[in-house]
Amino acid sequence: MLRYEGTLYRPPSEAESLILQATIGCSYNECTFCAMYRDKRFRVRKLEELRAEIEWVASRAATEVRKVFLADGDALVAKSSFLLELLGLLRAAFPNLQRVSCYASPQALEVRSVAEMSELRRGGLTLYYLGIESGHDEVLGRLVKGVDSARMVEVALKAHAADVKLSTMILLGAGGRSLSLEHARESARVVNAIQPRYVSTLVMTPVEGTPLWEQAERGEVDELTPLELAAELREFIAGLELRGSVFRSNHASNYLSVAGSLPKDKPALVAALDGVLASPERARFRPRGLRGL
Numbered sequence: 001m002l003r004y005e006g007t008l009y010r011p012p013s014e015a016e017s018l019i020l021q022a023t024i025g026c027s028y029n030e031c032t033f034c035a036m037y038r039d040k041r042f043r044v045r046k047l048e049e050l051r052a053e054i055e056w057v058a059s060r061a062a063t064e065v066r067k068v069f070l071a072d073g074d075a076l077v078a079k080s081s082f083l084l085e086l087l088g089l090l091r092a093a094f095p096n097l098q099r100v101s102c103y104a105s106p107q108a109l110e111v112r113s114v115a116e117m118s119e120l121r122r123g124g125l126t127l128y129y130l131g132i133e134s135g136h137d138e139v140l141g142r143l144v145k146g147v148d149s150a151r152m153v154e155v156a157l158k159a160h161a162a163d164v165k166l167s168t169m170i171l172l173g174a175g176g177r178s179l180s181l182e183h184a185r186e187s188a189r190v191v192n193a194i195q196p197r198y199v200s201t202l203v204m205t206p207v208e209g210t211p212l213w214e215q216a217e218r219g220e221v222d223e224l225t226p227l228e229l230a231a232e233l234r235e236f237i238a239g240l241e242l243r244g245s246v247f248r249s250n251h252a253s254n255y256l257s258v259a260g261s262l263p264k265d266k267p268a269l270v271a272a273l274d275g276v277l278a279s280p281e282r283a284r285f286r287p288r289g290l291r292g293l
C-alpha cells in the first residue's frame, strides 16, 4: 500500500496524479512563509519501499495512472541515479504514463547539472514546479529564499536548457504595502526572463509555526486587502511579456480566480482587473473561508 508520511502537498494541477513520496520534507526548509515541511526532517526514501508502493498501485490500476507527482518539497535534490531508477520503475509499471513532475527548489536546481536534468527528462521527469515568489531582491531576502533574482533566473534557465517545462509561482502580497507594485513589476521582469510554460499566483498567508507568523504577531507584516492584491496582480500581468504561457490564479489562497493564455489574453486579463479596481463593489472576491494553504 501507499504509506504517506505527514501532510501531503501537491500543486492544484496535480489533483488527478498519483502522488509518490520519493523524498520526505524539504532539504532547504528555510523560507519564512512555508509551513509545509516544518515538522519533517529531510530524507530520501528507500527505493525498495517505493518499488513496493508502485507495485501495489500497478496491481490495482496500472493503466489508469497517467501522471505521477514526486513529493515532498524538492525531490529533484535526490541523487540523479536514484531518480533515474525510480523513473524506470514508474515507466515499467504504468504503460499509459504521460508525465512525471516534482517541486524543484532553487537549491535543487543549483545542484543538478543540465546533463542530469536532460537524462531525467528523457526518463519521464518533464515538469518542475518552481516557487519564484518574487523578482524583487529585497523581498526575496526577507522571505529567506536563499537566492537573489539573478540566481533564480540562472537556475531556472538550466531547466530550460535541459528542455524541462517550468510551472512557476509568484507570491502576491510578499512585498507588503510599501513594495507592492515594485514586487509586481520585478516579478514580471524575472518571469519574462525565464519564459515558463505556466505561471500562477498565490497569496502570502501567515501560517502558525512559521517565522512569517511570528513576524505577523509582532505586527511586522502587512496583509494586503483583496483590492490591494488585485492592483498588484494587475501590475504583474501588465508587465508580463510572455511568448507562450498559461496563467492561472486558481490556487485556493487567491481572492480572485483568473486564467488565460499569454500573450493572447493579456489585454482581457488586464481589462478585467481594471474593472475590479474601478468597481470593487461588483467584484466577486472569494470568501476567506474558502481559501487555504
Ligand code: SF4
Pocket: 026, 027, 028, 029, 030, 031, 034, 035, 036, 037, 073, 074, 105, 106, 131
Ligand atoms: S524551498 Fe519550497 S518547500 Fe522548501 S521551504 Fe522553501 S517554499 Fe517550502
